[in-house]
Amino acid sequence: MEFPPLTHDERLRYARHLSIPGVGEEGQRKLKASSVLMIGTGGLGSPAALYLAAAGVGRIGLVDDDRVDQSNLQRQILHGESWIGKPKLDSAVARLREINPLITIDAHAERFTPENASELLEPYDLLIDGTDNFPTRFLSNDVCFFQKKPCVYGSIFRFEGQVTVFAPHLGGPCYRCMLPTLPAPGAAPSCAEAGVLGVLPGIIGSLQAMEAIKLLLGIGEVPLGKLTCYDALRTSFRPLRLARDPKCRLCGDAPSLHSHDNPETRSSITCSMSDFPSISVSELAEKLSSNPSTVLIDVREPAEYAEAAIPGSTLIPLGELADRLDEVPRDGEVLVHCKLGGRSARAVAFLQEQGITGATNVEGGIDAWLQR
Known part of the structure; x- marks a missing residue:
């Protein structure tokens, strides 16, 4: 196979390659192609x-x-x-x-x-x-x-x-x-x-x-x-x-x-689970607008929350959720979000296992919220 020749500028740029046995001019021409x-x-x-x-x-x-x-x-x-x-x-x-x-x-x-x-x-x-x-x-x-x-x-x-x-x-x-x-x-x-x-x-x-x-x-x-x-x-x-x-x-x-x-x-990259209920960020915005007391839990880490947060959300990092279960209402809808939807999907799965059947995942997380 014929590889394209090197220009003068390329010879100067790749000079340290051209002197290496196993690379040389032919090898550099291979890389170019x-x-x-x-x-x-x-x-x-x-x-x-x-x-x-x-x-x-x-x-x-x-x-x-x-x-x-x-x-x-x-x-x-x-x-x-x-x-x-x-x-x-x-x-x-x-x-x-x-x-x-x-x-x-x-x-x-x-x-x-x-x-x-x-x-x-x-x-x-x-x-x-x-x-x-x-x-x-x-x-x-x-x-x-x-x-x-x-x-x-x-x-x-x-x-x-x-x-x-x-x-x-x-x-x-x-x-x-x-x-x-x-x-x-x-x-x-x-x-x-x-x-x-x-x-x-x-x-x-x-x-x-x-x-x-x-x-x-x-x-x-x-x-x-x-x-x-x-x-x-x-x-x-x-x-x-x-x-x-x-x-x-x-x-x-x-x-x-x-x-x-x-x-x-x-399989979903965000590990969201079709077996559990979810809403879009547009639906979330409507709920927050019509009912300011809507329960929204953010399961990201504190540093992420400090950088950007949805107004009215409560921070409960995923790793702390089991120990702070008493902070989650057992009746009514509980909306859960994270960065992309993966951690929140796991949180929803855990909450439903604990009998909190109103737990609902926010698809796309705060990234989707910010883009919206």
Whole structure:
């Protein structure tokens, strides 16, 4: 395959690459002809995208429909103070073009869903998963499997992170070999609930960028079947072996999944539960307007509440709900909200189990309220 030549400006920019055995001019030309789809421009996506752009990957696709929040700035280094309230994609594109104006950046202002996943991935060589929820991770894995493209996986939690490459077409396992089924709603806390040290996604996201560049260049060893676990407190990297599961529903010997559109990838990202009642933020606004005494409980954390709160709401963080159950009326409607709807859905499930049948989830949480 003939790769595009380097311009004079590119030779100056990538001079330190050109002198590396295994990269050199041919490798840099490979990078120029390569493309990566980045799912998310948050904690993991920020460092990964920055280093891919700086390295000269010719085309980078960004998928994100979120807006910059002040709580993002502690770890999402693509974004800054002046971008608060604005689309993350706008911030990311501006920053990456400042890093490297010689590459192409595609901005996809939408969620990565079963409806658009195949079309979004098709023009790119590989995918980097920078998301923080299980349904999208299943989707990234599944669509990559069917298109025979590598999925560079990363995850973070407080002081620990993980990174690997899922690529059954190259002889390794897939994400479903490691996690066969979707965890129950609330089985794993969100970043807002559990917290994460801001430096950690910088480390894991950089490792994802490294694995992507190795794949694009065809150098080094691809960590197929090897999950690298980083413990920041112990300053340790520990490899775990991941074996291909012959019973895997996707890449096993007798697969039962034949499309990336399936129950796991269709599951709600916010973990809202259709078995429980819910209302929209528009309906919430009407209720608060017609009845100021409407019971509205905010199950976010105090720092989130201090940043923005719906007037008339009562703060009871999800972790304190069981101990403060006597503060929740047992009769009548009790509306519950959080940031996006996931924690509040779990709170509603708990309250109904306690006999508070009027508990109702506010879909989309305060983010939807603020956008409205």
